Amino acid sequence: MLDYTESPEVLDLRSRIRHLIDEMIPDGYLGAFTDDPNDLKIAEEFCQALGRHRLLALAWPVDFGGGGASSWEQTALREEMWAAHEPRGAQYMGINWVGPVIMRHGTKEQQEAFLPPIAAGEVIWCQGFSEPGAGSDLPALRTSARRTEGGWHINGQKIWTSYARMAQWCFLLARTGAPGGRKDGITVFLLDMQQPGVEARPVHSMLGNHHLNEIYFTDAFVPDAQVLGTVGDGWSIITDVLAFERVGIARYARCERLLSEAPTALADRWQTMPAGLVARWARALVRTREARLLAYKVVDHQNQGGLNPADAAAYRMAVTTLDQEVAEVLMDLVGPKALDARSDQPEFQRAVEDHWRYAQASTVASGTIEMQKQLLGKKLVSL
Amino acid sequence: MISRLSAEAIDLGAGVRSVLAGAGGVELVRRYLVDPASREQEIESLLQPLGLWDLDVTDSQIELEAAAEACRVGGTTALPYPIAERLASGSAGSWATLVDGPGPALIAHGDLEGPWQALDLAGRTFTVTGAGGGVVGGRLAPFLGAVEVSTSDSVDDPALAARVGTLQSWWLLGVLQRAVDDTRVYLTEREQFGRQLAQFQALRFQLADMSVAVQRSEELAKYTAWSLAHHDPSEQVVDAIALRQGLIQACETVLRGSHQLYGAMGFCDETDVSILSRLSHSVRRLPVGEEDLATLLGTMILDRGFRGPFATLGGPIEARA
Numbered sequence: 236m237l238d239y240t241e242s243p244e245v246l247d248l249r250s251r252i253r254h255l256i257d258e259m260i261p262d263g264y265l266g267a268f269t270d271d272p273n274d275l276k277i278a279e280e281f282c283q284a285l286g287r288h289r290l291l292a293l294a295w296p297v298d299f300g301g302g303g304a305s306s307w308e309q310t311a312l313r314e315e316m317w318a319a320h321e322p323r324g325a326q327y328m329g330i331n332w333v334g335p336v337i338m339r340h341g342t343k344e345q346q347e348a349f350l351p352p353i354a355a356g357e358v359i360w361c362q363g364f365s366e367p368g369a370g371s372d373l374p375a376l377r378t379s380a381r382r383t384e385g386g387w388h389i390n391g392q393k394i395w396t397s398y399a400r401m402a403q404w405c406f407l408l409a410r411t412g413a414p415g416g417r418k419d420g421i422t423v424f425l426l427d428m429q430q431p432g433v434e435a436r437p438v439h440s441m442l443g444n445h446h447l448n449e450i451y452f453t454d455a456f457v458p459d460a461q462v463l464g465t466v467g468d469g470w471s472i473i474t475d476v477l478a479f480e481r482v483g484i485a486r487y488a489r490c491e492r493l494l495s496e497a498p499t500a501l502a503d504r505w506q507t508m509p510a511g512l513v514a515r516w517a518r519a520l521v522r523t524r525e526a527r528l529l530a531y532k533v534v535d536h537q538n539q540g541g542l543n544p545a546d547a548a549a550y551r552m553a554v555t556t557l558d559q560e561v562a563e564v565l566m567d568l569v570g571p572k573a574l575d576a577r578s579d580q581p582e583f584q585r586a587v588e589d590h591w592r593y594a595q596a597s598t599v600a601s602g603t604i605e606m607q608k609q610l611l612g613k614k615l616v617s618l
Numbered sequence: 619m620i621s622r623l624s625a626e627a628i629d630l631g632a633g634v635r636s637v638l639a640g641a642g643g644v645e646l647v648r649r650y651l652v653d654p655a656s657r658e659q660e661i662e663s664l665l666q667p668l669g670l671w672d673l674d675v676t677d678s679q680i681e682l683e684a685a686a687e688a689c690r691v692g693g694t695t696a697l698p699y700p701i702a703e704r705l706a707s708g709s710a711g712s713w714a715t716l717v718d719g720p721g722p723a724l725i726a727h728g729d730l731e732g733p734w735q736a737l738d739l740a741g742r743t744f745t746v747t748g749a750g751g752g753v754v755g756g757r758l759a760p761f762l763g764a765v766e767v768s769t770s771d772s773v774d775d776p777a778l779a780a781r782v783g784t785l786q787s788w789w790l791l792g793v794l795q796r797a798v799d800d801t802r803v804y805l806t807e808r809e810q811f812g813r814q815l816a817q818f819q820a821l822r823f824q825l826a827d828m829s830v831a832v833q834r835s836e837e838l839a840k841y842t843a844w845s846l847a848h849h850d851p852s853e854q855v856v857d858a859i860a861l862r863q864g865l866i867q868a869c870e871t872v873l874r875g876s877h878q879l880y881g882a883m884g885f886c887d888e889t890d891v892s893i894l895s896r897l898s899h900s901v902r903r904l905p906v907g908e909e910d911l912a913t914l915l916g917t918m919i920l921d922r923g924f925r926g927p928f929a930t931l932g933g934p935i936e937a938r939a
């Protein structure tokens with residue numbers, strides 16, 4: 236029987252998180268990656284506070300320093316964080332998939348070394364997958380790893396790597412097999428970013444600071460103990476990473492929050508808002524509810540042990556296009572003033588400008604929408 | 619949180635599916651296009667043994683879910699019968715339909731005598747006269763009747779308006795699901811340039827978009843059915859209008875897509891998709907079109923709110939923080 240009631244645990248978690256946000260995150264905060272370096276510091280302190288309250292690694296098993304939360308609590312956490320402009324900054328990646336993948340594929344030593352700092356909010360990881368010649372076609376990657384005394388030498392280039400300049404560690408894919416080997420001969424390395432053979436450079440973009448970078452590797456060293464899983468068999472780990480990323484960011488949560496706030500935040504302008512624009516706003520709220528319910532369906536099926544990649548792809552298609560559709564509606568609601576991004580401008584207006592920019596990447600980042608359509612479309616015609 | 623229907627609903631749906639398939643499925647519609655008057659008795663007795671007409675949707679969530687699922691399955695064959703309108707009123711026994719206020723009105727199945735009762739989208743009640751005068755619709759609404767709607771002394775019944783709207787949307791959901799399914803199969807059957815249409819990525823992408831549109835609507839339909847069993851009538855009305863808006867928007871993606879991917883075949887009476895597309899209009903366009911519906915929805919949400927984890931608007935729905 237259908238049931239959309241949130242459990243008391245979930246409601247309690249929401250209120251604990253909101254309380255902490257009220258306490259620690261200043262009004263007008265738009266996430267860690269603005270032009271104001273102080274925003275980054277706020278995110279760091281917030282993560283450590285989450286860590287102290289065992290809210291950071293909420294989803295992890297208790298054995299690994301986590302909170303052992305249910306998948307509905309994890310869902311609520313994702314929503315609360317994204318609705319508040321992700322005050323965890325870069326650390327959500329370590330929590331969402333780096334940690335869980337190390338739990339599944341790492342040695343005991345790797346788990347002991349890498350998991351506690353992630354759970355405590357003390358470390359930032361980046362994802363070294365994409366390369367200039369390997370985007371959607373990830374198996375085309377060419378960064379190479381050559382055997383050397385006690386470990387491996389990495390040479391090559393990664394690109395689009397979010398947070399690379401602030402990260403201490405990189406979850407890196409490199410080719411240990413023959414060049415051109417596609418999915419065979421790829422190995423996962425846990426690479427220390429603070430060494431001479433690693434150079435991370437910013438890629439300046441409309442998205443804001445830290446979202447895009449490139450990394451050059453020149454004989455960067457990784458000891459044998461920091462190879463994750465079996466040499467040459469990294470692709471099976473990548474499949475896991477993608478599975479953990481599948482539900483991904485709860486983009487619908489920020490959409491709902493901004494849409495709900497619009498009539499109050501724009502009170503003066505709203506008096507004369509054209510009826511057609513109010514109708515678009517109402518439609519956007521309906522689309523937002525649909526995307527949220529699709530996310531819940533994926534979680535519900537996952538709980539039943541039946542995660543279907545095609546369902547996850549359908550959800551991703553819905554939520555990424557939602558982000559862009561809502562961005563357009565919000566920009567029109569705010570009007571021309573949305574382009575004025577001075578820090579003394581009203582919070583809502585700046586949030587809308589920020590949202591529009593980041594939403595443009597929603598159908599590209601973490602696998603393009605075309606790849607989702609490819610997966611779902613193939614599944615449909617093969618039924 | 620559970621996004622799966624009760625076993626009872628699924629069983630009833632399976633029963634309806636098998637009875638309708640046994641009677642010819644969409645072929646039934648083709649028969650009634652020739653002789654619309656014969657459908658009332660025939661469909662009523664076809665579904666009678668399943669206990670459909672004994673469901674009381676006002677009684678429990680289980681019965682509401684069962685009624686919704688029955689309407690959806692009816693939609694998969696474009697069942698030309700006021701199944702939603704009849705199930706919505708529960709034990710009251712009337713056929714409840716939606717109108718845009720007093721005056722002359724077009725209503726789906728208004729060619730049948732009823733006992734009709736009308737409500738507007740907000741739940742104001744009206745009296746219906748003049749039903750049973752035959753079909754007035756053309757190819758897009760072959761089971762449409764013209765009636766006269768007048769004000770009534772009865773009290774408002776927003777919960778009933780929400781139920782009719784929701785059950786009609788479930789019927790339309792069935793129409794759309796069937797359209798996607800048929801299109802999917804057609805792409806694997808039809809060959810051009812020496813290969814299946816399904817081999818063309820552009821067509822698979824369009825099919826994927828259609829599938830997502832339907833999946834969105836399905837989840838919204840389930841939530842709204844649940845909402846009807848749990849929230850105040852004033853909120854139910856908003857949710858039912860939101861659902862209707864969602865379904866109508868999905869119609870554009872899905873039925874337009876089906877017509878395109880079928881090529882000329884999709885316009886033919888012998889193709890089920892053509893029938894599904896034609897019969898969708900009596901829900902899509904009535905009692906008001908999408909733009910009016912979205913405008914009304916905007917006004918209502920400003921006034922009453924729209925439930926969600928980050929809702930901050932309106933009267934009854936408080937933000938949970």
Ligand SMILES: Cc1cc2nc3c(=O)[nH]c(=O)nc-3n(C[C@H](O)[C@H](O)[C@H](O)COP(=O)(O)OP(=O)(O)OC[C@H]3O[C@@H](n4cnc5c(N)ncnc54)[C@H](O)[C@@H]3O)c2cc1C
Pocket residue numbers: 361362363364365366369370371372394395396397398442446447596599600601602603604605606
């Ligand atoms: C904000 C942001 C953050 C990112 N962070 C990281 C990160 O931290 N680490 C990392 O490794 N990567 C990161 N990426 C990179 C991201 O994973 C890639 O951008 C993505 O996989 C697409 O690759 P590409 O940009 O090379 O596009 P391409 O693969 O070149 O695609 C260009 C266009 O062609 C389409 N296309 C490609 N192949 C096909 C096909 N077979 N059929 C149909 N259409 C096709 C694509 O869908 C796209 O529309 C990030 C990207 C963004 C935008």
